[in-house]
Amino acid sequence: MDAADNKPSPIERTYKVSLRQRMASFFVNIYKIHLFIIRFFKEAFLPPYELKEVVRQCYETGVRSLPLISVTGFIVGFIFTKQSRPSLATFGANSWLPSLVSIAIMRALAPLVTALIASGKVGSSIGAELGSMRVTEQIDAMEVSGTNPFKFLVCTRVLATTIVIPILATYAAYIGLLGGYLNISFNEGTSYTAFVEQFFSPLVFLDFTASLIKSIVFGFTIGIVGCYQGYYANSGTEGVGKAANGAVVTAMFLVFIEEIIIVQITGNFR
Amino acid sequence: MHKDKTKIDHKNVVIKIRGLEKAFEDYAVLRGIDLDLYQGENFVVLGRSGSGKSVLIKLISGLLKPDKGTIEVLGEDLSKITEKELQHLRTRIGFSFQSSALYDSMTVRKNLEFPLVRNKRNLTRQEIDKSVETVLDAVGLSQTINQMPAELSGGQRKRIGIARTLILNPEIMLYDEPTAGLDPITCIEINELINEVQQRYNTSSIIITHDLTCAKTTGDRISMLLDGKFQRTGSFEEVFDTKDKRIKPFFDYNFIE
Numbered sequence: 352m353d354a355a356d357n358k359p360s361p362i363e364r365t366y367k368v369s370l371r372q373r374m375a376s377f378f379v380n381i382y383k384i385h386l387f388i389i390r391f392f393k394e395a396f397l398p399p400y401e402l403k404e405v406v407r408q409c410y411e412t413g414v415r416s417l418p419l420i421s422v423t424g425f426i427v428g429f430i431f432t433k434q435s436r437p438s439l440a441t442f443g444a445n446s447w448l449p450s451l452v453s454i455a456i457m458r459a460l461a462p463l464v465t466a467l468i469a470s471g472k473v474g475s476s477i478g479a480e481l482g483s484m485r486v487t488e489q490i491d492a493m494e495v496s497g498t499n500p501f502k503f504l505v506c507t508r509v510l511a512t513t514i515v516i517p518i519l520a521t522y523a524a525y526i527g528l529l530g531g532y533l534n535i536s537f538n539e540g541t542s543y544t545a546f547v548e549q550f551f552s553p554l555v556f557l558d559f560t561a562s563l564i565k566s567i568v569f570g571f572t573i574g575i576v577g578c579y580q581g582y583y584a585n586s587g588t589e590g591v592g593k594a595a596n597g598a599v600v601t602a603m604f605l606v607f608i609e610e611i612i613i614v615q616i617t618g619n620f621r
Numbered sequence: 622m623h624k625d626k627t628k629i630d631h632k633n634v635v636i637k638i639r640g641l642e643k644a645f646e647d648y649a650v651l652r653g654i655d656l657d658l659y660q661g662e663n664f665v666v667l668g669r670s671g672s673g674k675s676v677l678i679k680l681i682s683g684l685l686k687p688d689k690g691t692i693e694v695l696g697e698d699l700s701k702i703t704e705k706e707l708q709h710l711r712t713r714i715g716f717s718f719q720s721s722a723l724y725d726s727m728t729v730r731k732n733l734e735f736p737l738v739r740n741k742r743n744l745t746r747q748e749i750d751k752s753v754e755t756v757l758d759a760v761g762l763s764q765t766i767n768q769m770p771a772e773l774s775g776g777q778r779k780r781i782g783i784a785r786t787l788i789l790n791p792e793i794m795l796y797d798e799p800t801a802g803l804d805p806i807t808c809i810e811i812n813e814l815i816n817e818v819q820q821r822y823n824t825s826s827i828i829i830t831h832d833l834t835c836a837k838t839t840g841d842r843i844s845m846l847l848d849g850k851f852q853r854t855g856s857f858e859e860v861f862d863t864k865d866k867r868i869k870p871f872f873d874y875n876f877i878e
Contacts, residue, residue: 399742483725492722495682496736496789497712503739 387505387579394499395506404503408511412473416519423468424523427460428452428530436538445539449549452531457558461524463610466569469516470602474577477508478598481581482591490582505582509574516570517563524562561617568613569606576602628823629841633660634693635793635825636681641690642849643676650676652849654690658793658825663815665828665840667860667871672846674829675719678795681827682716683707695792712740715786715824719798721778723770729781730766733757737788756784759821760814776807783814787822794818794826800835812838833872845871 432452439445481504484490493500532546541549577598584594636658643651650673658664668674679685681692683699692699697710723732733753737744744752757763760780770778779799786794799815800808812835819826819839828839836843837857844854847867853860861872 487725488718488720488722489724491679491684492716492718492724492785493735494684495711495714495716496739496785497708498736498739499708 383583384575384579387582388575390501391506391509391575394502395510399502401503401507404507405510405514408507409515412469412508412511413515413519416469416472416515417522419468419472420465420519420523421526423464424461424526425530427464427523428456428527428532429534430530431455431460431527432531432534446549448535448539449531449541449546450553452535453528453550454553454558456524456527456531457554457562459610459614461527462520462562462565462569463606465516465520465523465566466573466606467603469512469519469570469573470606471599473512474573474598474602475595477512477574477577478580478584479591479595481505481508481578482584482594483581485582485584485594486587486590501582505578508578509571512574512577513567513570516573517566520562520566520569557617557620561613565610565613568609572605572609573602576605628661628820630660634658635660635695636827637691637693638681639691641677641680641692642688643673643680643685644688649849651680651687654849654851656844656851658827660825661819661823663819663826663828663839663841665830665836665843666846666851667831667833667836667843668846669831669871673849674831674846675797677846678716678797678827678829682711682714682795712736712789713792715783715789715791715794717779717783717786717794717796717799719801721770721782723773723778723781723785725770727770728766729757729762729768729770729773732770732781733785733788736785740789752788756787759787759818760784774807776803776810779803779807779811780814783818787818790822791824794824796826796828796830798830798832799828800830800832808832808834809838811835815839831871 432448435451435455436445436448439448439451481490484504490500490504493503528547528550531550532541532543535541535546536543580594580598580601584590634657636656638654638656641651641654642649654677656664666674666677676685680687681694687700694710695713697706699707702710723729724735727735730753733756734749737749737752753766754763757766760783762777762780762784765773765777765781770781773781783796783799794815796815799811803811815826815828815835816839818824826839828835830836840857842854843857843860844851845860845868846852853863853865853868861868863869
């Protein structure tokens with residue numbers, strides 16, 4: 352066998368180069384996103400404050416997501432209750448249904464479902480908006496007019512998602528409770544007071560705290576990922592699409608990872 | 622409007638560039654630029670697409686960092702000032718983008734107010750409204766005040782873009798392809814506007830273009846950017862009175878009255 356036979360084929364070479372480039376780009380992105388987060392903490396809490404813009408972003412993020420969160424929250428509560436009933440009925444434990452629903456909704460479903468919905472709706476909208484501003488030079492225009500675009504565009508949006516997602520998650524939990532109640536009320540005829548009493552009885556302070564912390568972390572993640580993808584979008588309309596898509600996919604992936612980590616940590620305190 | 626060249630103050634250099642170099646990965650775009658821009662002067666940079674004209678004004682405004690060389694704007698060395706000082710310096714420089722770069726989500730009024738309310742936070746509502754009306758009047762588009770950028774024509778967008786830079790009373794104007802993509806009549810109007818702005822606000826300008834009519838109408842001094850360097854600098858006639866095969870076709874393929 353001569354030396355030429357040992358040379359990688361063009362396909363192998365392309366694959367190796369592409370893999371190397373992808374690996375390099377992955378680590379460069381991790382480094383850049385760390386710098387992005389550090390910059391956020393450096394700039395968000397220093398004057399001048401963009402309070403008006405934060406309030407506007409809270410409205411955009413929160414109020415406009417309400418219909419979707421309401422429908423999803425209700426369906427999750429209703430369906431979860433319906434699907435859990437047969438299993439509990441096997442053991443004659445139908446009366447535990449409100450407790451089961453409350454634990455599932457408060458500990459996991461409300462924050463997680465809200466975060467996933469927000470990743471799709473809010474994250475993609477932030478990514479596309481900032482991406483489009485980047486490729487049409489609007490961010491540069493802000494910069495050359497003596498305005499700090501990072502503070503005005505990024506800090507305000509990240510603060511808004513961090514504030515609003517916990518509120519939306521609490522709202523989703525309440526709507527989920529209503530969905531569960533309706534299902535139980537139709538089938539078992541339980542009164543609303545009795546349902547609420549049973550719903551809250553298995554919950555402890557840690558459940559509320561963990562849920563709140565989780566939602567804050569999810570909100571921050573959705574905001575920072577959406578802004579990062581949009582702020583560093585490449586030129587052209589393709590860049591805008593990639594930014595929006597990247598914001599959703601990355602945020603969802605990170606939300607699941609964070610869910611696992613937070614559940615593991617809070618599990619140690621039970 | 623004809624240009625008044627007597628207003629140029631040759632003792633007062635507002636932009637001083639020495640040995641400027643900039644490369645993107647392996648491709649060297651600028652390879653040693655030297656420039657003195659005088660107070661009240663319109664300096665036109667001509668060149669082919671991709672020759673580094675826009676990179677030059679992005680370096681001057683601090684949007685890009687040079688690899689080598691120095692840039693002094695209004696006496697401040699860009700490499701030696703802090704981010705905050707650069708932000709303040711930018712309020713003295715107007716940048717008109719090729720794409721106009723108007724904020725899509727804001728009306729014309731909000732677009733114009735934006736730099737003002739962010740840089741002069743103690744202004745009253747009346748003062749802001751008066752400034753907006755003044756600059757809109759200067760570009761002749763008072764009737765568009767409540768329109769969205771999407772409702773404006775290309776020429777109107779350019780004018781509003783220029784008005785947005787004028788609201789901070791800049792001392793230097795940087796125009797990136799001000800007539801690109803516009804019909805000939807609108808081009809003439811924009812060229813006249815550039816001269817009007819220079820005389821009304823007493824600005825010094827760098828105009829990036831490949832439109833020879835624009836260069837001839839607005840420029841006090843013109844330079845060709847070729848191979849990353851200024852190859853010929855002078856009046857319009859001086860620059861194109863050449864047999865240089867890299868410059869001559871540029872002139873031949875453009876229609877000049």
